[in-house]
Amino acid sequence: MQTYPIATIDLAALKHNLKHLKQLASNSKVMSVIKANGYGHGAVEIARALEQSDAFAVARLSEAIQLRQAGIDKAIVLLEGIHSVEQLQQAAEYRLSPVFHHWSQINFLQHAQTVMPLQFCWLMIETGMHRLGISLDDSQQAYEELSNSALIEGDIGLMSHFANSDSIGDVRNQQQLQQILQVKSLYSTQLSMANSAAILSIEESHFDWVRPGLMLYGISPFEDKSASDLGFKPAMKFRAKIVSINDVHPSEQVGYGGDWQASEISKIGTVDVGYGDGYSRHLSNKGYVSIKGQKVSVVGRVSMDMICVDLSEMGDVDVGQEVILWGDEAVSVETVAALANTIPYELVCQLNGRVERQYING
């Protein structure tokens, strides 16, 4: 039996999205980004569905080990690299490809002893994001140290990351591109720059490896374009159930703090999902859900386990009725994110272990 709340993940949609992406970046290899539990979709299942990727990428060592222990065999890139000598040794043991983004990480190479050398590694270059990366000035020395290390057997790829790729035509994207091209001219090695938004809008940034995350899950990185405009299919449908329906009379209030007050007799439904599942509290009095294809407003504050919705405009509806929180025509995750004043990345990542994941079309 299904339990609610539940996130249904359409594995065929993920496969479609990867295929579509490969057509858009047909000369590049694909590093599918499945950090943060595959953007909340379930990292192991997503890795299995996206087996046509050339590599996977996660942020942390623990995420990579989880994938290896589940039998995922493909190359796995550690986007934040390693943070100790022990982690470096583990990365080698688990055949991972760390990114080196800071001298502290490069220095670990002098202190580590690994049975197996590291295979493919990456050097992160700072080009404008100012978050992780070795400066352009230091890049040559860093590249040489990595190349000369006995602990690295494979190639050293060069990586950088756009800060504004979701802003189409932003001059800063061209500036970052110019910076990376300077480094590219110094070495004949593989280069990776583009995340989802850049893959879609900055074709010159595709280079040897693209690094899609969001788009694989069928979510648009652009505020003014939907996933289907871009040819992608949303993978996640997030649902809960109505557990109570009551009449609320004029001047009576709903929920903590009484932030919503009835102005006429209203039919209020209580839905079994809350911020304790990852349904954003910022949707209090702002969000809407979809019931039988119709938009229905969230009224009052989102509580830990429940939300209330105004069913007054709905015809027949009973306790047990399914409610779509996002993932259908009426409520896309992009629109819900806009209502919550955030980005869809946060909403899907926030779904926690209390929400069952159901995989279909595998």
Ligand SMILES: *Cc1c(COP(=O)(O)O)cnc(C)c1O
């Ligand atoms: C998360 C991440 C990506 C994927 O970004 P999307 O916008 O989800 O496509 C790519 N590269 C790096 C370095 C990242 O941290």
